[in-house]
Amino acid sequence: MKDLTVGTLLPPFLIGPLTAEKTRAYAVVSGDDNPLHLDETVALKAGLPRPAVHGMQLVAFMHEIVRRWQPEFTVATFSTRFLAPVLTGETVEITGRIVEAKEDGGVLRLFLRGSGGSLAVLGEAKLKRTLSA
Amino acid sequence: MAGSALSPLRIGPIEIRVDADEVKAFSRAISIGKDEASDHVPATFPISWLSHPALAGIFQQAKPDGHVVPVLEAQRFAYDGRLAIGDACLFEVERSMKKGDPSRFVVTAAVRTSGGLVVEFTATYHFAPLTGPA
Numbered sequence: 001m002k003d004l005t006v007g008t009l010l011p012p013f014l015i016g017p018l019t020a021e022k023t024r025a026y027a028v029v030s031g032d033d034n035p036l037h038l039d040e041t042v043a044l045k046a047g048l049p050r051p052a053v054h055g056m057q058l059v060a061f062m063h064e065i066v067r068r069w070q071p072e073f074t075v076a077t078f079s080t081r082f083l084a085p086v087l088t089g090e091t092v093e094i095t096g097r098i099v100e101a102k103e104d105g106g107v108l109r110l111f112l113r114g115s116g117g118s119l120a121v122l123g124e125a126k127l128k129r130t131l132s133a
Numbered sequence: 134m135a136g137s138a139l140s141p142l143r144i145g146p147i148e149i150r151v152d153a154d155e156v157k158a159f160s161r162a163i164s165i166g167k168d169e170a171s172d173h174v175p176a177t178f179p180i181s182w183l184s185h186p187a188l189a190g191i192f193q194q195a196k197p198d199g200h201v202v203p204v205l206e207a208q209r210f211a212y213d214g215r216l217a218i219g220d221a222c223l224f225e226v227e228r229s230m231k232k233g234d235p236s237r238f239v240v241t242a243a244v245r246t247s248g249g250l251v252v253e254f255t256a257t258y259h260f261a262p263l264t265g266p267a
Contacts, residue, residue, distance in 0.1 A: 022162070025161070025162045028158075029158045029159045029161075030159070030184070031181055032180075036204065044266065047264075055208070056205065057162070057163060059177055060177040061163060061165055063175065063177055064175065075212060077212070078176070079208065080207065080208055082204075082207065
């Protein structure tokens with residue numbers, strides 16, 4: 001049975017490019033048809049050169065990465081703050097680090113950076129050991 | 134300006150089922166590569182239920198009106214269990230304004246099964262002005 005250790009790094013994971021087609025696909029399955037994600041004119045009016053990727057799609061990517069990285073643990077809570085938009089066409093890099101470890105779990109801090117390397121999403125996942133592990 | 138000073142709103146619980154085809158489509162859209170757990174329900178899947186027709190009121194007044202657009206700025210999921218395909222759920226959603234801040238609103242949702250609470254999530258949005266050149 002593996003324990004979490006403070007300082008352990010989540011291996012960097014690249015996802016992308018997050019094309020407009022992928023954003024449209026997420027809009028369909030999530031039902032989030034906010035034109036900020038789909039309409040270039042609205043994006044321009046909001047001060048963005050291109051539509052923004054859905055924040056919840058980025059959260060979903062982060063969730064999936066954590067699930068696969070630590071299959072012996074489940075996510076008890078997952079919170080994120082969106083610091084900057086990720087635009088369609090960008091490739092994102094997700095990294096992370098265990099910042100707290102206990103016998104039955106720990107805390108993973110997550111960082112999602114856009115193509116330019118600046119931090120776009122800051123996340124924190126509280127992990128709990130699964131009963132079956 | 135539509136989309137500001139939204140009235141508090143609570144809808145539900147509505148009955149909803151974890152549908153295999155919807156899970157499959159959702160999983161495809163958030164895929165990060167081959168997944169052996171083909172029957173896995175993604176942790177953020179209940180987000181898709183916010184577009185359920187019975188919940189249209191939650192975002193109706195917050196729809197872009199040519200002047201502002203809602204932008205997600207923070208979210209939090211808290212899990213007490215996992216959803217499985219076929220689960221019968223009760224889904225309840227509440228919308229409130231951020232205290233003292235008419236430019237922000239909060240959507241809180243809870244998913245329950247016969248076994249009790251499975252997940253709660255909270256999303257905070259702010260209204261961004263559409264003032265730039267088109």
